[in-house]
Amino acid sequence: MDKKTGVYICTGCSIGESLDVEGLSKVATKEGKVPVCKSHPFLCGQEGINLIKSDIENEGVNTVLIAACSPRVNYDVFEFDPSVIMERVNLREQVIWSQPADDEDTQMMAEDYMRMGIAKIKHIDLPEPYQGQNMVKTLLVVGGGLTGMTAALEAAKAGYKAVLVEKSPVLGGWMNGLFKQVPRKAPFTAPEEVDIAELVKEVEENPDVTVYTSAEIQEIAGAPGMFDAAINQNGTTITERVGSVVLATGAIPYDPAKLDYLGYGKYENVITGRQMEELASKGKIVRPDGKEVQSIAFIQCAGSRDPEHLPYCSATCCVESLKQASYIKEQNPEANVFIFYKDMRTPGQYERLYQQAQKDGAIFVRGEISGITEDGDKNLLIEASDILSGANITTEGVDMVVLANGMVPTTALGEDAAAKEGDKEEEKKEEDGPKPEIILKSNLLNLSYRQGPEMPTLKYGFADSHFICFPYETRRTGIYAAGSVRAPMDELSSIEDATGAALKAIQCIESSIKGVAVHPRVGDMSFPDFAMSRCTQCKRCTVECPFGAINEDDKFNPLPNPTRCRRCGICMGACPERIITFKNYSVPMIGNMLKAIEVPDEDEEKPRILIFACENDAYPALDMAGINKLQYNAWVRVIPLRCLGSLSLVWIADSMSQGIDGIYLLGCKHGDDYQCHFIKGSELAATRISKVSETLDRLDLESERVRMDQISIADYDKLPAMLDDFAKRLEELGPNPYKGF
Structure with a gap:
């Protein structure tokens, strides 16, 4: 486009008192050959905005450079017609507020920023949104438990169709195996009846949710807005086109066989929390050898918060044990209940359940288990150190011990093999780049990506998400993790997580259809352009892209997928031949900015x-x-x-x-x-x-x-x-x- 540039200098916020505005104007008009240069004391006010809009409409200005405050503020105010190129020069935060006023060096800094801004806009072209083919507004939800069903229903309520895939014959997941669920409503002092069947019915009757049970993902190819998912159901392959994916495959209990130091597998009356739910579901709680349980001990952090097993807290164990303690007390109020813990973690309203357990007579011991033995009647003797009293204690023989073994995300099913691969990479000490991603072979998504069939994970095997700024958003654009596959969490948190992930998946679909970036550069219309004639097939762009946005074609050339792209420009920095550019961000553009510095x-x-x-x-x-x-x-x-x-x-x-x-x-x-x-x-x-x-x-x-x-x-x-x-x-x-x- 033929550009007519207008430079607009704000003199408010002490800019006019701190700088020689006339000198800045000369930089624009004399050095930069800018045809229009004006100043205003309140550029972000209505009068200042009208001044710019008038020049756009009446003077033909189509490239605007605003020299005022940081581009991180007033971005909604300085928003003009999409056909107008707009750029900012930061004179306030990074010049007059960080430098002395009326100083030679301060003026030189401001003038350099003006030169750099003018050099930049000369190389900016208007981005054109990427338009994909046959884009759809359907979500794919992988996992039919509490989180997955909630995500599918929330999407349907928002007016979007959802495809729900569950590997089991029935929906419900982990919740199907519970006798009762932790309280979700006032007074939060007693377990509630499991309501998962109601949610299953709601999902199955919703016309906007397509359910596939006894099914698994065979392959997911494509990109946001136009993923093609091949679903294997009982040996038959079904293909669905979807716009985004929510991974909600949950977690599984930590392998109790690894807890032999706590007596599991050695003594039959040492069971897991999951087994306790099964016993309670049968009516009267009796131990595996048939004896009615009159005394019981719950051992918290069985494998969790342990560098030899699970280094993290599994979030729900304490509350689940409190719930199960109430089973025993309801059966026999005189029963002895011991709860051995490291730290009792009952966030929010769960504190009321904790207080109720105390009122019911449960005995809480904060300490470390030093040993578990069995007497001649198969009762269990627990030796522990009581941190609060400093004493070493031994319980009289209890009828049963329940281990609160933690949760392991389904994305970590290949963790051992991946750890070995990781050790090999450490041994190699590659000097050509950062450690390569370890993609776990969990067989959940089977992505048709050059970067691997599954998502990268965090150090404990949970599905990767930017947990500080962008929860849910994994390293694969358009694929969102929710529930206990993302982080250890309880049922209420999983419901909230499912809703959040569904909303992010919807945002992704809408942004992809518009041709703009999803995150973190939300709304950015640019995407990388590849000058393939100069490509040397070095593969650095495909290897270094953190998001799997670049595959390779059958001739090993880079094959970009623009709707997967986060617009970070990492591929641009990776390319030794400089063949990758954005219309508003390129190697020559930055090069000319630095050359503009006097x-x-x-x-x-x-x-x-x-x-x-x-x-x-x-x-x-x-x-x-x-x-x-x-x-x-x-x-x-x-x-x-x-x-x-x-x-x-x-x-x-x-x-x-x-x-x-x-x-x-x-x-x-x-x-x-x-x-x-x-x-x-x-x-x-x-x-x-x-x-x-x-x-x-x-x-x-x-x-x-x-x-x-x-x-x-x-x-x-x-x-x-x-x-x-x-x-x-x-x-x-x-x-x-x-x-x-």
């Missing part, structure tokens, strides 16, 4: 530090520093990146050739508890930057001129010291010898 001569003693800042954590942290009026080094110039994983090493070489003295990469925290919105982006950037020494050596420059740090938004107060420390090191190294070339 680098003073060596004798002016004004070094320049270029910050490549992740837009998700680092850039907001810089904003927060400004909001809190924390002043930082005036040498810095910030270029926000969609993700630090989109970093191209070309930018490092170009910056150094330009005379930039130092480059600071600020990315999200990576590792097991990652905060990177794009999962692997910051980690990939760290890997790439480890190789930058070769580039700098070629330029006869010190590798210390490039530094990378991880930062979260909450670390904003640390930024001034971090920048000062880097500036001090650059002063020791001296000026970049390429200045003036």
Whole structure:
């Protein structure tokens, strides 16, 4: 498109008092050759917005550059016709609020940002939404338990069709095996009758929910809005086209055979919580050898919160044991009930059930089990250390012991094999990139993805989701995890989780049909374009994409799936041939922004530090520093990146050739508890930057001129010291010898 650019400078929020606005205007009109440049004291007010809209309608302005506050605020105010390109220059948070007013260096910083903004808009083209073929508004829900049925019904209530696949002959899942369920309504002091049958009936009678029982997923191919799911039901293959997927396959009990140290398998009267439900369902609770239970002990965290078994808390064990204790007390109020626990965890209204158990006479012992033995009558003697009293205690022989063994997600069924593979990868200590994803062979989704048939998982085997910012949203776009397959949770939490996942799945469908990004760049219409004629088939884009957005065709060329794409640009940073671009984000665009920085001569003693800042954590942290009026080094110039994983090493070489003295990469925290919105982006950037020494050596420059740090938004107060420390090191190294070339 032929661009007519208008630059609009806000003088409010002390911008006009802190900067030479006329000097900024000259940068736009004289250097940038911008035909329209205006200022206004309240640009985000109605009068200021009308000024811009008038120029769009009457002067033919179709490219707008707003020099005012951070692009993270007033984004809804500065929203114009979709045919208008709009970009922002941050003069408030990252210039006048973080630098002294009426200062030469502050003015130079503002003018550089103006130059960078103008350089950027010259290379922006209007994105065109991707339009897929035969897109549908149907959800596929895998798993017909409480979570899966709730997700399917919530979707139907919202006006969407759902396909529900359950491997068992009947719906209901785990709930079918319960004698009673934990209380969900006031007064929350006693177990309730299991109501799963009502939910099953509601699902089966809903015309918008198609149910397949005795069925499993044979394959899922395609992408959001146009997944093709092959369902195997009793040997027959049925194909359904769906727009998104909710994984709700739940969890299974931890293998009690591994709890022999607690007597399981050794003594027949040591049972699991699941077996206790079966005994209660038969009427009078008797132990396996037929004796009526007059005394019982519940052992919490049987395998959970144990580094040798399950390192995590399984969330429901305490409440389930309290529920089962009430079974015994209802049968015989005089029965002795012991509950051995590490920490009693009864969140929310479950505290009332805990209090009722105390009133009913249950004896709570906080301590560690040191041994379980059996007497001649097959009664069980429990030795434990009582943490509260400091004493070692031994119970008189109890009739039965119930182990509250924790939950293992169905995504972790191949965990042992995967762990061995992980050990091999650790031994290899690959230097070419971060550790590869370990895809567990759980046979739940059978994805037709180059990146593997199942989803990556978190370190304990739960389906991966960005648990800090984006629960439900797994590493495979359009596939959402809900319930105990995502994290240990109780029934009420599973119902809430199912509703949330269904809503996210619906959002995905609607966004995919519109051709915009689902998350985290919600509404972004751009998607990567591949200049295949220059592709060398190096496979880096297919390997490094964290979301499975790029497959390979039969000739091993990258095969992008735009509706799977999160628009992070990691593939762009991965490509050594620079064949991947977005209409509003590209290697040449960022290259021209950094080249627009005016680098003073060596004798002016004004070094320049270029910050490549992740837009998700680092850039907001810089904003927060400004909001809190924390002043930082005036040498810095910030270029926000969609993700630090989109970093191209070309930018490092170009910056150094330009005379930039130092480059600071600020990315999200990576590792097991990652905060990177794009999962692997910051980690990939760290890997790439480890190789930058070769580039700098070629330029006869010190590798210390490039530094990378991880930062979260909450670390904003640390930024001034971090920048000062880097500036001090650059002063020791001296000026970049390429200045003036």
